[in-house]
Amino acid sequence: MNTAFANIGQTNSHLNGQVAREIATKILSGEIAEGETLPSEPVLCEKMGVSRTAFREAIKILYSKGMVESKPRVGTRVRCKTNWNFLDVQLLEWMVGIETKKDIYLEFLDLRKAIEPQACAFAAERATKEQRIELTTTFQRMCAIAEDFDQDQWIETDAQFHRMIFISSGNSFYVPFGNVLVAMFKWFILFSSKDGGVCIDEHREIYDAIMAGDSTRAFKASQSLMQKDKHGLGKSS
Amino acid sequence: MNTAFANIGQTNSHLNGQVAREIATKILSGEIAEGETLPSEPVLCEKMGVSRTAFREAIKILYSKGMVESKPRVGTRVRCKTNWNFLDVQLLEWMVGIETKKDIYLEFLDLRKAIEPQACAFAAERATKEQRIELTTTFQRMCAIAEDFDQDQWIETDAQFHRMIFISSGNSFYVPFGNVLVAMFKWFILFSSKDGGVCIDEHREIYDAIMAGDSTRAFKASQSLMQKDKHGLGKSS
DNA sequence: GAGTCCCTTATAGTCATACAATTGATTGTA
DNA sequence: TACAATCAATTGTATGACTATAAGGGACTC
Incomplete structure (x- = not known):
């Protein structure tokens, strides 16, 4: 590469x-x-x-x-x-390690809620063939990790999955969010608990909707994941 | 200052x-x-x-x-x-003046639609006293300019008004949008037509809702403005 | 006393040169 | 063929000198 x-x-x-x-x-x-x-x-x-x-x-x-x-x-x-x-x-x-800023991911979640469902909708409408392939690869990795669970790998792959959605939106201004999201996810590795199951079904719903080109369904699926997941981590708590 | x-x-x-x-x-x-x-x-x-x-x-x-x-x-x-x-x-x-990029504001509008209503809602809930005062000052300037119309001044003040909303959201991640928005608005000065009326009533609705602390109304008012305004310029076309 | 202009001076901005560190490519060797 | 040592091109860092800018103070005028 x-x-x-x-x-x-x-x-x-x-x-x-x-x-x-x-x-x-x-x-x-x-x-x-x-x-x-x-x-x-x-x-x-x-x-x-x-x-x-x-x-x-x-x-x-x-x-x-x-x-x-x-x-x-x-x-x-x-x-x-x-x-x-x-x-x-x-x-x-740079903010990582600044004690007083460790709760900032809550603010970020408020942003995700506003923007990510729309990103999923756009991805469903406009993802290119190559992007669909990469999204599929990433999702399959998620499924594998969900089976044989590993916290760090899950977070990394999860972040990659969501980033790929932002990239697939086909909108230049949505793309940077994917990168910011990855940076935020790195935090979680530092102080997230090792327990809790992953929301693999919710992610599958998003994935399926995008692949089916159903923007409305993708939008709702994303909303639903964000609703369920208080930490924006792709983990139910 | x-x-x-x-x-x-x-x-x-x-x-x-x-x-x-x-x-x-x-x-x-x-x-x-x-x-x-x-x-x-x-x-x-x-x-x-x-x-x-x-x-x-x-x-x-x-x-x-x-x-x-x-x-x-x-x-x-x-x-x-x-x-x-x-x-x-x-x-x-830097993008200003790059011929092939001049339609990128359409992409930006898609982002605004996703995020700005929520920013207005947050502002209604959380704007500080100082922010309310500055928002008021800016809105009053808008009203004055709408009366005695001047294209450049309108765009500048309009941008400032919207930026102030993002700042008032109280969310660190929403704030940069206000600045990006100002940068985008500068473009419009370059190649926007001099005709067209301003959406002062729609802006007033947003302003009133925020001041009233009514987040739901603020959300809808912002949506409504963006719906009406194809260019995201605060001008009906 | 208030205001204006000019000079001084502290600070960032720029330049030129030398050397250090990194790493892809090349060569040598088993 | 595979691996190791060497080479060389490029960025990374250091140093010292000079320039441009603008805040602040002082002298002058009104």
Whole structure:
């Protein structure tokens, strides 16, 4: 498989990535408040032990997510939270481990409820042949895992299944949700209980409806799954 | 007003911003295909007449939007489109002027239909006092503009009104939509016709419902506006 | 005293160069 | 053929110098 098409996450193990993560974490946790200006570049470079080159690349990453803005003579300030792009995979991954944010998946569920049924409906209408094949492959994997249950594998495959639906919607704006969803699912691996059965029947209903091209049924099936599953995990609780 | 809370857009007039825009445009338009690797850094720096520093900062911006990934000895390759974050203000702004993308607002409308009614409902339930005040101020401006009609001002204020609703939803994941919406509305200024009346009554219904704290009514009012308005512009056509 | 203009200065923005780290490709060897 | 060592191309990082920008203070005018 072409690497350009493989990974979803954006874990950047380089220095600039680490710096970006470190600062982002402080901003997201509120340790650095909105409106506050960061110490100057030389100071922070010294403090973090990196060169200006790496540091500035890190800042560009934060900038492009709407978290900071820089001006000469002023410095780099943290923008208002309303400008942060929470629908960004990296940003979500940075939130992992921030204690005060661990309940944010509840907010995400409210978004899923609004958008995912419609995504399923679109997928039923517009999924290409290739997308149907991949959806089938993924669903079959889910069935296998449901039989011989493994928590981590289930979550990963479940996320992939739902992501595939968003991709199959044929709408550019729906696609990013699939990626965000995958990022959120990674959280659940960290602190989800090992018990509870999977909603394989509910997923089958969604799958069947999409394959049958029945958008109304797909819409309802998705709604039904989200209704049953308080955690948005594909697990009944 | 604190500058950290003022601007929504992210127009970066610096060199790295220009470079980012230039390359992003070529990627978005398909001139540089998915999976393709860019020429090496020294080559592109020469070609564009900038230093590696500025160039690499530009690439970091694209990277953080999921558009490219870099590896030593391999180069920088364009990632699969499914990884691009279309729910990003800068990315949307870069799309302006790409001829083949000018109908993408139709896709966006499909997203709005799914999410905005729910945002209105949440806003009715959870808008803070300050948010209600700002919403009121904005709505009053809309009314004034509707009287003494000005196309550009209408679009700008209309966008601000809808953005305020997303912010008032109290859900971190709904907020970015408001910003994306503003970016999309900027397009309309470019190629919208000057005729057509504004849907001030429909907007008033949404506003009243939110102020009354009636989420069901707010939901329906938003649906109704989107139904009536084929372009999602707040204008009947 | 209030306002305007200009100068100073701190800060980010840009450049050039050198070196380090990574990894695909090549070559060598069993 | 399979595996290991080497090479080389490309990005990653560091450093130092210079430029551009704009906040803040001071002198001047009204």
